[in-house]
Amino acid sequence: MLPKLLELHFSQLQSEWNVSKYNSYSDARKQEYHKNLGIIITYLESEDFSKLDDTQIQQRFYIIFFVFKSLEFLNHSTTATIPFELVYVLELAMRDWAPEDEYLIVTSLINGMNEFSFDNSLTFFDLVYTDIDLLCGVKFKHRLVQINLPQSTSRDYLANVVLYHELGHFVEKKHAITRVIYIELLKALKAGLPDADKNDLIKYFPYLGEAANVDFLEKSYHPHNIFAMHISEYFCDLFASQYIGDCSNYYLEYITLNQPDYSSTHPSTTNRVVFINDHLGNRDGYVLKEFKRIIKSITKLDIEKRSKDFTSNNFENLIPAEVTDPQQLHSLFTYGWKVWLSNWETFAKMAGIEFKMNSFNVYEIVNNLIEKSIGNYITTKEWNSAKA
Amino acid sequence: MLYSHNQENEKLKLFTIFLSQAVKGDVKYASVVNNVILETHQFVAGQKSLYNINRDVINIIILLSTLDKQYFEELVDNPQDYGKQTYSKVLEIINNQPQVPIL
Numbered sequence: 505m506l507p508k509l510l511e512l513h514f515s516q517l518q519s520e521w522n523v524s525k526y527n528s529y530s531d532a533r534k535q536e537y538h539k540n541l542g543i544i545i546t547y548l549e550s551e552d553f554s555k556l557d558d559t560q561i562q563q564r565f566y567i568i569f570f571v572f573k574s575l576e577f578l579n580h581s582t583t584a585t586i587p588f589e590l591v592y593v594l595e596l597a598m599r600d601w602a603p604e605d606e607y608l609i610v611t612s613l614i615n616g617m618n619e620f621s622f623d624n625s626l627t628f629f630d631l632v633y634t635d636i637d638l639l640c641g642v643k644f645k646h647r648l649v650q651i652n653l654p655q656s657t658s659r660d661y662l663a664n665v666v667l668y669h670e671l672g673h674f675v676e677k678k679h680a681i682t683r684v685i686y687i688e689l690l691k692a693l694k695a696g697l698p699d700a701d702k703n704d705l706i707k708y709f710p711y712l713g714e715a716a717n718v719d720f721l722e723k724s725y726h727p728h729n730i731f732a733m734h735i736s737e738y739f740c741d742l743f744a745s746q747y748i749g750d751c752s753n754y755y756l757e758y759i760t761l762n763q764p765d766y767s768s769t770h771p772s773t774t775n776r777v778v779f780i781n782d783h784l785g786n787r788d789g790y791v792l793k794e795f796k797r798i799i800k801s802i803t804k805l806d807i808e809k810r811s812k813d814f815t816s817n818n819f820e821n822l823i824p825a826e827v828t829d830p831q832q833l834h835s836l837f838t839y840g841w842k843v844w845l846s847n848w849e850t851f852a853k854m855a856g857i858e859f860k861m862n863s864f865n866v867y868e869i870v871n872n873l874i875e876k877s878i879g880n881y882i883t884t885k886e887w888n889s890a891k892a
Numbered sequence: 893m894l895y896s897h898n899q900e901n902e903k904l905k906l907f908t909i910f911l912s913q914a915v916k917g918d919v920k921y922a923s924v925v926n927n928v929i930l931e932t933h934q935f936v937a938g939q940k941s942l943y944n945i946n947r948d949v950i951n952i953i954i955l956l957s958t959l960d961k962q963y964f965e966e967l968v969d970n971p972q973d974y975g976k977q978t979y980s981k982v983l984e985i986i987n988n989q990p991q992v993p994i995l
Binding site: 559562563566624625628629630631632634635638678679680683684687688725727728801802 | 898899900902903905906907909910912913920921924942943947948949950951954
């Protein structure tokens with residue numbers, strides 16, 4: 505590998521750093537992370553790349569990639585850009601599955617509709633953290649959990665229910681859940697399953713009906729193969745349903761036009777909706793039972809309802825909901841969806857609005873009220889902590 | 893996309909870089925790879941299972957155990973006995989693995 509190419513890579517980073525180095529964050533942990541990036545860059549500046557061998561160049565390649573990737577997300581997580589309330593609620597859910605104060609949710613706002621995704625390239629890569637520590641003497645107290653979301657709907661709390669699904673990808677990667685389910689399901693299938701269980705498995709993973717596919721998948725694991733990808737998607741749907749019930753089904757069915765066929769990356773929408781509805785309706789078949797058993801064995805946690813419902817007419821009276829329990833924050837999304845799917849004339853009548861409301865009026869009201877409800881909860885909690 | 897990227901391949905690549913450093917005698921890197929090699933041994937020997945091996949490197953451990961189960965089974969329990977010969981052998985096992993297609 506040419507040291508000159510490493511010089512080019514590093515120059516690109518320096519150019520990016522010139523823009524980012526004065527970033528300001530509302531979270532001191534992000535500020536500290538940012539400071540560490542500065543130390544790494546200073547270390548790399550002190551090196552003579554022309555004297556490095558191939559292995560050493562590759563090590564620097566990973567470190568420069570790491571700093572670049574960090575900045576990509578930190579630049580969208582500054583005081584001015586981060587969807588603060590949304591991230592606050594997602595961090596609450598994250599702590600159910602990663603209670604250690606080790607992870608920070610950061611967002612990257614993408615220029616494209618429905619571009620929701622989780623990027624795990626910085627979160628679960630112990631070797632790169634070790635490498636940075638050994639080479640540059642920098643230890644990171646926190647790791648970034650990177651969530652991509654569309655810029656145009658970053659404050660749309662109805663659409664953003666799907667971010668619970670994206671958070672699920674963090675959880676399944678942290679606990680390597682997909683990998684274990686992958687092995688266990690294939691092992692059980694090869695060993696011979698009762699017809700009902702086999703049919704349930706083939707219902708969700710139709711290609712497992714072919715023995716040749718089963719053999720191939722057993723011998724050739726790849727994180728991007730169809731079976732691994734589908735397990736991961738089903739898990740994330742299941743994970744999200746603990747917090748937002750079936751709300752993401754509404755949005756998913758619409759944006760995929762209720763896709764009846766599976767693709768190489770995702771199961772069919774029809775199957776995904778059935779999977780969640782069966783779980784929420786306590787109609788667990790073989791696949792759901794196996795998912796839950798394996799998740800419990802790895803994480804010691806049950807798949808269960810993790811939001812607390814509340815009764816309120818506040819949104820109908822155009823005031824934020826009074827949230828007293830953090831688990832109720834997740835229910836704000838279901839409350840918002842309930843209002844959105846309700847009869848708006850009744851809503852307008854209850855709110856005392858005399859003009860005819862259109863969908864955009866309701867859209868703005870619901871999103872503002874969810875955001876203010878979360879904001880009020882945070883402010884009150886911080887105020888009470890300060891008083892104590 | 894200009895080129896294909898996946899996190900697990902990157903982990904494996906960095907692991908091979910660590911192995912190369914260990915072969916050169918760098919003890920800092922040797923201690924990191926020792927942990928992975930030891931866990932692979934414990935996994936194939938049945939002392940650890942899918943449910944309690946290191947989550948971050950689970951795919952490396954499973955891959956190594958599949959590529960040469962017998963070699964890792966016969967390794968000793970004490971990582972202090974691993975050395976340049978061990979690291980070279982593990983590197984060779986990884987470098988000789990067949991390319992995995994995506995279905």
